[in-house]
Amino acid sequence: MWKPALVVFFASFGxxxxxxxxxxxxxxxxxxxxxxxxxxFIPFGATATNFWVKDKNGRFRDILLGFDNHTLYxxxxxxxxxxxxxxxxxxxxxxNGTFTIPISENASGKNKFxxxxxxxxxxxxLHGGFNGYDRRVWTLLSHTRNAISxxxxxxxxxxxxxxxxxxxxxxxLEAKATWKISMRAVSTKKTPIMLSGHHYWxxxxxxxxxxxxxxxxxxxASRVIATDGILxxxxxxxxxxxxxxxxxxxxxxxxxINSTAPFEYCGTGCVGFDNCWIYDKNDGKKPAFSxxxxxxxxx
Ligand SMILES: *[C@@H]1O[C@H](CO)[C@@H](O)[C@H](O)[C@H]1NC(C)=O
Ligand SMILES: *[C@@H]1O[C@H](CO)[C@@H](O)[C@H](O)[C@H]1NC(C)=O
Ligand SMILES: *[C@@H]1O[C@H](CO)[C@@H](O)[C@H](O)[C@H]1NC(C)=O
Ligand SMILES: *[C@@H]1O[C@H](CO)[C@@H](O)[C@H](O)[C@H]1NC(C)=O
Numbered sequence: 001m002w003k004p005a006l007v008v009f010f011a012s013f014g015x016x017x018x019x020x021x022x023x024x025x026x027x028x029x030x031x032x033x034x035x036x037x038x039x040x041f042i043p044f045g046a047t048a049t050n051f052w053v054k055d056k057n058g059r060f061r062d063i064l065l066g067f068d069n070h071t072l073y074x075x076x077x078x079x080x081x082x083x084x085x086x087x088x089x090x091x092x093x094x095x096n097g098t099f100t101i102p103i104s105e106n107a108s109g110k111n112k113f114x115x116x117x118x119x120x121x122x123x124x125x126l127h128g129g130f131n132g133y134d135r136r137v138w139t140l141l142s143h144t145r146n147a148i149s150x151x152x153x154x155x156x157x158x159x160x161x162x163x164x165x166x167x168x169x170x171x172x173l174e175a176k177a178t179w180k181i182s183m184r185a186v187s188t189k190k191t192p193i194m195l196s197g198h199h200y201w202x203x204x205x206x207x208x209x210x211x212x213x214x215x216x217x218x219x220x221a222s223r224v225i226a227t228d229g230i231l232x233x234x235x236x237x238x239x240x241x242x243x244x245x246x247x248x249x250x251x252x253x254x255x256x257i258n259s260t261a262p263f264e265y266c267g268t269g270c271v272g273f274d275n276c277w278i279y280d281k282n283d284g285k286k287p288a289f290s291x292x293x294x295x296x297x298x299x
Contacts, residue, residue, distance in 0.1 A: 024137045025070045030146050030173050037177035039064075044073055045085030045134040046150040046169050048199060053177045056297025061207065063298060065200035074135060082198045085134035086169050086183065087127040089154060089161050091196040094125040095232045101162065101190050115160035120230050127198070129159040133167070134198070147172040156188065163189030203293035212254030214295040217247050219288060221277035229268035237278070238265075245275065250290075 024044040031038040038060070040050040051064035066083045067073055073083070097117040100109040119126040127134065138150035147170060154165040167185040174180060183195045203215060224245050226236040240246050244259040257272050266274035282288040292299035 023140070024074075027070075028140070028143060028148055030144075030148050030171065032173040032175055032177060033146055034175040036175065037173050037179065039171065039173060039179070041148055041150075041171065042070060042073070043138045043140055043150060044070070045136065046138040046152070047073060047083070047085040047134070048171065048197070049084060051179070051199075053298060061205040061296065061298070063201050063203050063205050065202060081200070082127060082134055084197075084199055086138075086152075086167075086195055087198045088133035088167065088185075088193065088195040089128045089159070089165060090125070090192050091127055091194045091198070093119070093230070093232050094192070096123060097125040097129075097160075099192055103192070113160060113162060124230060124232060128161075131159055133195070138169075141168065146174070161191050163187035163191040165191065165193060167195060169195075201291070203291065203298040204296045208293075208295040212257070213252055214293050215253045216250050216292055216294060217253055218250035218290045219247050219277065220280045221247065222280050223278045224265070225276040225278065227267070227275075229264070231267050231274065233276075240277065245273070245277070247277075 025042050027049070028041045028043075029038065030041070036054065038050075038052045039048060041048055047066070048064060049066045049070065050062045052060040052062050055061050064084060065081075067078070072078055073085075094115060096107065097115045098107040099113055099115075100107050101111050101113065102109065115125045116129040117123055117125050118130045126132075133152060133154070136152055136154070138152045141149040141151045143149075149168060149170040152165075152167045154161075154167065156162065156164045165185050165187045167183065169181065169183045172180045172182075181197050185193055185195060187193060208214065222239065222241050224238040224240045225233050226238045228234050238245070241248075244256050244263065245265060253273070260266070260273065261271045264270055266272050279288050290299065
C-alpha cells in the first residue's frame with residue numbers, strides 16, 4: 001500500500017511532500033478549550049476526517065462525512081467525493097481546462113494554459129485536476145491542543161498551473177464549538193487560485209433519519225450564481241426570491257428538494273441544491289448562515 005504512494009509523491013512533488021509522506025494518514029486530534037468540540041485531521045489533503053459536537057442530550061456525535069478507512073481518501077474505489085480536504089489549486093470548475101493570463105472571456109486571449117480535465121469525460125477541470133490539493137500530502141507545521149497547521153508547496157507547472165504556490169491552512173477550535181479555518185497562499189507567478197474547505201455535514205450523524213427533512217436552513221440571499229448544465233458559471237445571476245432557492249425564511253432542506261426538479265439548478269437532470277448563493281449583506285457581526293436539525297438539536 002505504502003510504497004507506490006511514496007514513489008508517486010516523490011516524483012511529482014519533491015522534498016516537501018516526501019517529508020510528510022510517511023505520516024500521510026497519521027491521525028491528529030484537536031479540541032476546544034471548553035471541551036465543546038473535537039476534531040481529527042490527516043496530513044493527506046490536510047483533511048478533516050471527524051468533527052464531534054454535542055447533541056441536545058449532551059452526547060457527542062461525529063457530524064462530518066468521511067471515510068472510516070483512511071486509505072480510501074487516496075483511491076477512487078468508492079468514488080472521489082472530496083470528503084473534508086482543502087481543494088485547490090482551483091476549487092470548482094474550469095471550463096475546457098483552459099484559461100489565459102491575464103484571464104479572458106472563454107480563454108480567448110494570448111498566453112493560454114491547459115490543465116487536465118478530470119470531470120465530465122474530459123470537458124472541465126474540477127478542484128485542481130486529477131492530482132488536486134486534496135490528494136497531496138501536506139506537511140505538519142504545528143500542532144497544539146486546540147490548533148493545527150499544514151503546509152503545501154505546489155511546484156510551478158504541476159497539473160499545468162503556472163507558478164510555485166506555497167499554501168498553509170490553520171484549523172483552530174475555540175469555545176462554544178467554534179471552528180476557525182484560515183488559509184493563505186502565495187505564488188511566484190500569476191495564477192488562478194481558489195482554496196476552499198470541502199466539508200459535508202449531517203447534523204444528525206444519520207441517527208434519526210436518512211433524509212434531510214429535519215435539516216432546516218436560513219440565510220439572507222436573494223441571488224444565486226447561474227451555471228450551465230455542468231455547473232460552470234455562465235456570468236449571469238439568478239433571482240432566487242420566491243423560488244425553491246429562497247432560504248431567506250427558514251425552511252426544511254429535505255422538504256424543498258423535490259420542488260427543484262423542474263429547474264435543474266444543480267445541473268442537467270439534477271434534483272436538489274448544489275449552488276453558490278450570494279449574501280445580501282454580511283457584516284460578519286452575526287451568523288450569515290444557519291443550519292440546524294430539529295431532531296438532534298445541533299445547530
Ligand atoms: C480499506 O480500503 C482498502 C482500499 O479499498 C482495502 O484494501 C482495505 O482492505 C480496507 N481496509 C479495511 C480495514 O477495511
Ligand atoms: C479547449 O481546449 C483545447 C485544448 O485542450 C484548446 O485547443 C481549445 O482552443 C479550447 N477551446 C476553447 C473554446 O477554449
Ligand atoms: C464566449 O462564449 C459565449 C458562449 O458561446 C459567447 O456568447 C460569447 O460571445 C463568447 N465571448 C467571447 C469574448 O468570445
Ligand atoms: C420527494 O419525492 C420522492 C420520490 O417521488 C418521494 O419518495 C419523497 O417522499 C419526496 N419527498 C418529500 C419530502 O416530499
